[in-house]
Amino acid sequence: MYSEKPCGLTIANCQELAETMKSTGRVFQAGTQRRNVANFQKAVELAHSGKLGKIHTLHASVYTPEIKTAWLPGEPTPAPELVDWNLWLGPAPWRLYNSEYVKGGWRGYYDFESGARLLDWGAHTLDLCQWANQADDTMPISFEPGENEITALYANGVKLVIHFLKTPFEERPGWIQAMGTCPVRFEGDEGWVEVGDSGGIETSNASLKPDLSQTPQGQPGLDVKAHSRDFLDCIKSRKPTAANGEVMRHSHIACHAAAFSWMLGRKLALDPAREAFINDDEANRLRSRPARDWTA
Numbered sequence: 172m173y174s175e176k177p178c179g180l181t182i183a184n185c186q187e188l189a190e191t192m193k194s195t196g197r198v199f200q201a202g203t204q205r206r207n208v209a210n211f212q213k214a215v216e217l218a219h220s221g222k223l224g225k226i227h228t229l230h231a232s233v234y235t236p237e238i239k240t241a242w243l244p245g246e247p248t249p250a251p252e253l254v255d256w257n258l259w260l261g262p263a264p265w266r267l268y269n270s271e272y273v274k275g276g277w278r279g280y281y282d283f284e285s286g287a288r289l290l291d292w293g294a295h296t297l298d299l300c301q302w303a304n305q306a307d308d309t310m311p312i313s314f315e316p317g318e319n320e321i322t323a324l325y326a327n328g329v330k331l332v333i334h335f336l337k338t339p340f341e342e343r344p345g346w347i348q349a350m351g352t353c354p355v356r357f358e359g360d361e362g363w364v365e366v367g368d369s370g371g372i373e374t375s376n377a378s379l380k381p382d383l384s385q386t387p388q389g390q391p392g393l394d395v396k397a398h399s400r401d402f403l404d405c406i407k408s409r410k411p412t413a414a415n416g417e418v419m420r421h422s423h424i425a426c427h428a429a430a431f432s433w434m435l436g437r438k439l440a441l442d443p444a445r446e447a448f449i450n451d452d453e454a455n456r457l458r459s460r461p462a463r464d465w466t467a
Contacts, residue, residue: 172192172197172198172199172200173199173200173202173402174188174199174200174201174202174419175202176201176202176203176290176294176295176419176423177284177285177286177290177291177294177423177426178201178202178294178419178423179423180262180263180283180284180285180460180462181285181427181457181458181459181460182423182424182427182428182446182457182458182459183458183459184262184459185419185420185423185424185427186420186424186446188416188419188420189416189417189419189420192415192416193416193417196409198402198405198406198409198411198412199412199415199416199419200398200401200402200405200412200413200414200415201294201414201415201416201418201419201423202395202398202414203294203295203298203414203418203419203422204392204393204394204395204397204398204414205295205298205299205353205368205392206298206299206302206398206413206414206418207397207398207400207401207413208370208390208391208392208394208397208398209370209386209387209388209390209397210366210370210371210372210386210387210388210390211299211355211366211392213366213372213383213386214299214303214355214357214364214365214366214372215299215302215303215357217357217364217374217379218303218304218357218359218364219303219305222361222362222376222379222382223357223358223359223360223361223362223363223364223374223376224359224360224361224362225359225360226303226304226329226357226358226359227328227329227330227358227359227360228329228330228331228332228357228358229300229303229304229329229330229331229332229355229356229357229358230300230331230332230334230346230355230356230357230358231292231293231296231297231299231300231331231332231333231334231355232292232296232333232334232336232343232353232354232355233288233289233291233292233293233296233297233333233334233335233336234288234289234291234292234335234336234337235288235335235336235337236287236288236289236335236430236433236434237279237287237288238279238280238281238287238434239279239280239281240280240281242266242267242269243267243269243271243272243276244267244269245267245268245269246267246268246269246270247268248268249268254268254273256268257465258465259272259273260463260465261463261465262462262463262465263282263283263462263463264282264463265463266282278291285427285430285460286426286427286430287430287433287434289321289333289426289427289429289430289433290423290426290427290430292352292353293333293426293429294422294423294426295353295392296333296353296354296355297331297333297422297425297426297429298414298418298422299355300331300355300357301418301421301422301425302418303355303357304325304327304329304331306325306327306421307417307418307421307422308417308421309325309326309421309443310325310421310422310424310425310428310441310443311323311324311325311331311425311428311441311443312324312325312326312440312441312442312443313438313439313440313441314428314429314431314432314438314439314441315432315437315438315439316432316433316436316437316438319334319335320332320333320334320335321333321429321432321433323425323429326443333429339352340352346365347365347373349369349371350365350366350367350368350369350371350373351367351368351369351370351371351391351392352367352368352392353367353368353392354366354367354368355367361376362374362375362376362379363375364379367392368391368392368393369391369392370388370389370390370391370392371388371389372386372388398413398414401413421443424446427457427458428441428448431448431454431457434457435453435454439451439454446458
């Protein structure tokens, strides 16, 4: 099974999807293709190698959060063979058809995304930070919203800063500005590395330049060839994919948790083992919501 992101409208959806893939033994790949793009892979390798020193801060980028609730004007519903509107809506609440939704205008609507747009880029960038922190089996333990970012903290003391961008190429103080969309930055006691969809890679350490010169560059982050190859190879081998169900589960739940902290306007404490918020009924109610029976 291959699923584009976001793979679940709710935390409960992500849990159910991961559990189903595990119990049935199916090969699953989430559409977070940057796990199979060379410059992102190299940046994570450097974070894991110790060549940057002890990692202390991870930087992810997302669109500025928003929640749209108003419906677009209704248009005549196309024939199912052109656009199966019922199937397209899936578990989302029913609403009148408008072609803009199908063209990508679904972004930002709570019914279709529920993550205040944090899962749009966060499914990629926060996912890469999870990987760099060797946290694919866990997630941050707290999330605190600020004016232009959400700051999260892992149990190992590593800080994650999720920066809000109004536009994909908005300047980010202290960051390299030529990395393209979906940039991430990993900082350690002895240096930093930064990558983005341009296919390039930058580091503060001159000693690493020869090492980086051996890394294939220029492969844009939107290139899905290697990700597709990984999926097909794993169908044959039955090995876990780079973006398997458990990887998706933890990075997506972390994105949802970050979104909830922004929506509620306060700090949230999360128990990664229970995947539940600590002493917070209001936040825990957001983990699931009624779904429309679209098969009826």
